[in-house]
Amino acid sequence: MDTVIGRTGFHAQHTKNVGERGAIVHEMMRELDEDSIAYWATRNPNIVIADEVLNEAMVNDGAGGFRACADRQEVLDYGADRVRRVKRKFRDDKLDPKTGKMKGGTVTTSLLVSHLPKSMCIEIPGYYPVLDKKTGEPVVDADGDPMMRSRWVARDRDDARHYFQEVVQYLTDEAIPGGTEAVLGYDIQHSESTPHVQILADTFAEDPKDEDALRVESSRAWFSHRDVKDDKGKQKSGPTKLREYHAGLKQHLLDLGYDISADFDEARHLVGMGKDEYGQTMDAKRHVDTLKDRAVEDHEKLNEWDTSLLDLRDQLADRAEHLDERQRNLEARESELPTLRRHVEEMGREDGVKAAAAANDKIVKQRIAATLAPAWSAVDRQRKELEGLLAQAAQDRENYLIAATQLEQYNRTLQPLVEKWERANPHTERGAKAQRSATLIRQIEQRAAELRENTPTDDVEFGD
Incomplete structure (x- = not known):
């Protein structure tokens, strides 16, 4: 108190x-x-x-x-x-x-x-x-x-x-x-x-x-x-x-x-301020103090959203790295296919039987399908999960920007009073308190700007 x-x-x-x-x-x-x-x-x-x-x-x-x-x-x-x-x-x-x-x-x-x-x-x-x-x-x-x-x-x-x-x-x-x-x-x-x-x-x-x-x-x-x-x-x-x-x-x-x-x-x-005018001034001050408290609350909410967005961004990065690893494994398996085909052809030439070559070709395709199908299924499943996360991130980003806009509106409302506080005499108790309030508002403005710069974008794309 x-x-x-x-x-x-x-x-x-x-x-x-x-x-x-x-x-x-x-x-x-x-x-x-x-x-x-x-x-x-x-x-x-x-x-x-x-x-x-x-x-x-x-x-x-x-x-x-x-x-x-x-x-x-x-x-x-x-x-x-x-x-x-x-x-x-x-x-x-x-x-x-x-x-x-x-x-x-x-x-x-x-x-x-x-x-x-x-x-x-x-x-x-x-x-x-x-x-x-x-x-x-x-x-x-x-x-x-x-x-x-x-x-x-x-x-x-x-x-x-x-x-x-x-x-x-x-x-x-x-x-x-x-x-x-x-x-x-x-x-x-x-x-x-x-x-x-x-x-x-x-x-x-x-x-x-x-x-x-x-x-x-x-x-x-x-x-x-x-x-x-x-x-x-x-x-x-x-x-x-x-x-x-x-x-x-x-x-x-x-x-x-x-x-x-x-x-x-x-x-x-x-x-020349009488008791009626003074009461009106104090009412106005209470209104400004309410706006300031609301701005501080919104600032705290933005910090919470910022933390959540950073966590989500880290999760997306981990998923993307996992998909890259899966992709590299698929590419490595695909790179083995020419060697496998040459091996089949050599077997066909050695036997001299076209039927054998056709049978072996069918076997190769079955092996390829058996090898790649689980991997592609896993990739497709991971893609769907990632698209869901991106949709949630987009919604969180929209909420974040709305809150940031509200904070900027509060800051503009407080701007004249903040400028007055900044001009207050810091050697008096009232002036020092006014300058502390002004410093708090300026910190909120700076933090809002930093959060807006770090807002995750929604330009992530995936190829087929």
Whole structure:
């Protein structure tokens, strides 16, 4: 079994419309009423309704901490009070004539999502069917069997709660511009494919010019801002800040002794990939892994067929050598016939009797027939046996070529992924694993080519 690697990180999404908070909280804290659970369960196949009772909704208590939330409106009311303290009016989106997109509006709200590391989970294999993104129907593998994926549940829910509280604390201290006061609420969820926490925060911080007011600090925290620069005096970009937040969160949790990898998944957390997109990516990866496993199985079958064909070829060679020996014996006996005829003629001349010569000729023919008949019968029998073996070899060769063609098709399907694996950084654990997979596929391709070159031909012919 492969060692489970624990990874930490978070995904950030931002919105400009304060009105979208209602929909966010409705999904985030759906466990607060049965209607919401039913509504979202029909839209998210990962939701396990029976486990909704395990989720924990928390709202800002306004005193520097959080308390259990009984009504989603508490979260929205707390956020509305902070909106009223923002003195400067929010900017509206404007159409960019160059790109044709709306831009320039004020970002007011952030949703941060962080999953529990796999090292703190227990895997339940084959829990969910893999569903087609477009049709919603189960996806099947090359054998027609439904593809399944695992569910991960917290090994210890108390430990999971403490972990998520540390994540919330770090993000409020280092990433969210208004600190704890800017976090409207958060929800720890155990009812989906992986335990995770969703944090709803605004982008407002205290206005240094007015202690009773707030100002928007989204650019300072998440995007480029003229006052936020690196050690060289260069203005930091949004991706640079994200990398720093991720690195800081990782180090914070490592210092606390959590069993997590020293790396974080940049491919997931820094390119805007949310939990839905990540799930779809993992489904696609599982499909590719299935194809790779099938290719390995076919490779093993080809090796078995290759061995069988080589054995059959050796048997044919032995039979051919045996027939050659029989042929040489017949030719040797035929070479004795002139000597036998001369001997008969000499006997006829010595006796001077034509009848005797005719009788002797008949005797010669009888002796020839008696000598050659068993040999020719044996040759004919051996020829029929060999023709049967050749027919079987031709059928095996056809099966072999069909399998080789299927293997080549699998290899072409895997080609883009193999090329990506070959470009992976071999100095990382993920990159090394990717390159080992690529090497395996290349070995399979080479072996398939060698087997095709060594395929026995069906051009064996026999004379009369």
